[in-house]
Amino acid sequence: xxxxxxxxxxxxxxxxxxxxxxTGRATASGQQxxxxxxxxxxxxxxxxxxxxxxxxxxxxxxxxxxxEAFGIGRYSSNCIGGCLIASPHVxxxxxxxxxxxxxxxxxxxxxxxxxxxxxxxxxxxxxTLTEVTSNGAAQGCGVSSFxxxxxxxxxxxYGSNELVLLGDxxxxxxxxxxxxxxxYYRLQVSPAPPTxxxxxxxxxxxxxxxxxALAAAGITAGCGGGNYCPDAPVTRRQMAVYLAKxxxxxxx
Amino acid sequence: MMFVRGVLSHLxxxxxxxxxxxxxxxxxxxxxPIPSTDxxxxxxxxxxxxxxxxxxxxxxxxxxxxxxNSGCTYTSDxxxxxxxxxxxxxxxxxxxxxLPSGAIVVYLELDFVDTNPSDSVEGSLLECSFLGQxxxxxxxxGGGPPDCGNFGxxxxxxxxxxxxxxxxxxxxxxxxxxxxxxxxxxxxxTGMVSEDxxxxxxxxxxGYVLQVSPAPGAxxxxxxxxxxxxxQYVEALAASGVTGGCGGGNFCPNNPITRGQMAVFLAKxxxxxxx
Numbered sequence: 001x002x003x004x005x006x007x008x009x010x011x012x013x014x015x016x017x018x019x020x021x022x023t024g025r026a027t028a029s030g031q032q033x034x035x036x037x038x039x040x041x042x043x044x045x046x047x048x049x050x051x052x053x054x055x056x057x058x059x060x061x062x063x064x065x066x067x068e069a070f071g072i073g074r075y076s077s078n079c080i081g082g083c084l085i086a087s088p089h090v091x092x093x094x095x096x097x098x099x100x101x102x103x104x105x106x107x108x109x110x111x112x113x114x115x116x117x118x119x120x121x122x123x124x125x126x127x128t129l130t131e132v133t134s135n136g137a138a139q140g141c142g143v144s145s146f147x148x149x150x151x152x153x154x155x156x157x158y159g160s161n162e163l164v165l166l167g168d169x170x171x172x173x174x175x176x177x178x179x180x181x182x183x184y185y186r187l188q189v190s191p192a193p194p195t196x197x198x199x200x201x202x203x204x205x206x207x208x209x210x211x212x213a214l215a216a217a218g219i220t221a222g223c224g225g226g227n228y229c230p231d232a233p234v235t236r237r238q239m240a241v242y243l244a245k246x247x248x249x250x251x252x
Numbered sequence: 253m254m255f256v257r258g259v260l261s262h263l264x265x266x267x268x269x270x271x272x273x274x275x276x277x278x279x280x281x282x283x284x285p286i287p288s289t290d291x292x293x294x295x296x297x298x299x300x301x302x303x304x305x306x307x308x309x310x311x312x313x314x315x316x317x318x319x320x321n322s323g324c325t326y327t328s329d330x331x332x333x334x335x336x337x338x339x340x341x342x343x344x345x346x347x348x349x350x351l352p353s354g355a356i357v358v359y360l361e362l363d364f365v366d367t368n369p370s371d372s373v374e375g376s377l378l379e380c381s382f383l384g385q386x387x388x389x390x391x392x393x394g395g396g397p398p399d400c401g402n403f404g405x406x407x408x409x410x411x412x413x414x415x416x417x418x419x420x421x422x423x424x425x426x427x428x429x430x431x432x433x434x435x436x437x438x439x440x441x442t443g444m445v446s447e448d449x450x451x452x453x454x455x456x457x458x459g460y461v462l463q464v465s466p467a468p469g470a471x472x473x474x475x476x477x478x479x480x481x482x483x484q485y486v487e488a489l490a491a492s493g494v495t496g497g498c499g500g501g502n503f504c505p506n507n508p509i510t511r512g513q514m515a516v517f518l519a520k521x522x523x524x525x526x527x
């Protein structure tokens with residue numbers, strides 16, 4: 001374990017950040033080994049991967065200079081922390097489960113990293129969730145330690161915060177550069193609301209949370225009379241309506 | 253055709269501030285220039301992003317393409333999707349591409365303006381390792397139009413396409429690009445030589461088809477063996493956490509489903525969220 005302190009200045013708010021870089025890469029390799037069994041960004045137990053490449057890190061202000069060498073990554077030549085920014089478009093409500101950074105670091109003294117931060121919708125500034133770094137040891141281009149983010153228990157909430165990635169360069173000569181970041185996340189179903197929509201699905205029903213989620217999404221309006229009929233069988237006709245509405249199916 | 257990515261240190265000028273207004277621009281605009289063509293009215297928007305037979309299309313307009321380095325200055329105009337071109341700094345532009353895991357990329361289109369008799373606008377889909385040193389450029393030689401060399405793309409050198417506004421498309425099905433977001437990254441790249449506006453990138457379009465994961469080797473449920481006709485699909489639901497079966501290590505594939513169970517399937521499958 002190593003601890004360092006960073007300062008990044010963001011919208012006149014100076015955040016002092018303490019970070020602890022975890023060691024161990026077993027989880028990261030495990031994620032990739034199971035990728036073929038983890039289909040799309042669906043289901044609430046399978047992790048999905050969202051990779052943000054170097055080309056998606058763009059200047060936060062027009063005074064920021066940056067460059068990129070093909071296969072080496074992107075770096076800023078005049079700004080240390082938080083100047084190149086990227087938006088990972090993780091689905092709303094998803095739980096962040098991990099992050100891996102890909103860096104090129106040929107500098108024996110200084111590291112490079114990426115902050116994961118939230119940006120408040122009211123413009124009051126960033127809050128750092130974590131940082132993944134080249135961890136000093138990586139000379140040349142390589143993958144960082146996998147950081148398990150499940151302990152953060154952070155669920156994306158675009159209703160109040162944007163999720164952003166901020167480049168953190170400790171050298172400005174191109175000896176440290178970002179190749180990309182992979183965020184791992186897991187979909188979640190919204191928590192059950194306090195009151196029931198349907199007469200026959202009270203808050204104590206084992207499927208209450210899920211039926212409420214369908215009702216809130218407009219996938220079902222129930223079976224009439226303020227009821228959902230949770231124990232009635234589904235016909236193939238009804239199945240078609242469920243799926244077509246759920247997916248918003250389109251054709252031309 | 254090669255593009256040199258030199259180390260230059262100009263200020264980046266955002267297109268919103270720099271784009272010149274054309275004479276026919278709508279009056280009384282307070283924000284950035286609005287493209288004169290309504291993108292939603294084109295026939296290229298087909299939001300069929302579900303199912304395993306429909307082609308889904310994602311558009312990456314010019315505005316999403318950013319220079320490799322801040323030494324590149326660029327601008328755009330008000331036509332179409334706001335075609336963008338470099339004005340100085342030996343530019344190349346690229347944009348990240350995000351597609352669902354498992355999807356097969358079947359289509360790639362470059363939209364451009366090219367009135368330059370000497371050079372062409374180029375574009376490619378780069379399929380890269382996360383460290384970027386091992387990119388496969390699509391279309392592959394033989395899989396599409398002729399290969400132009402190191403950073404050639406859909407449109408090769410020569411004057412055949414120097415006809416003004418237009419688009420060029422390639423069927424990427426032969427390339428068999430299966431999206432893998434756990435080990436690969438995808439970048440759209442475009443470049444042009446001239447810096448006088450005679451070559452402009454208007455955007456790129458990527459088409460893909462969703463797929464269900466192939467069947468695994470061993471079954472999860474006792475009553476859905478590998479020989480079961482719906483084995484692949486039941487396994488896909490189990491692997492995604494959409495179902496845990498009906499108890500006792502079984503899935504009960506022939507049981508009818510209740511409306512309550514249907515709600516659990518769908519809510520878990522989609523990770524339904526509401527505020």
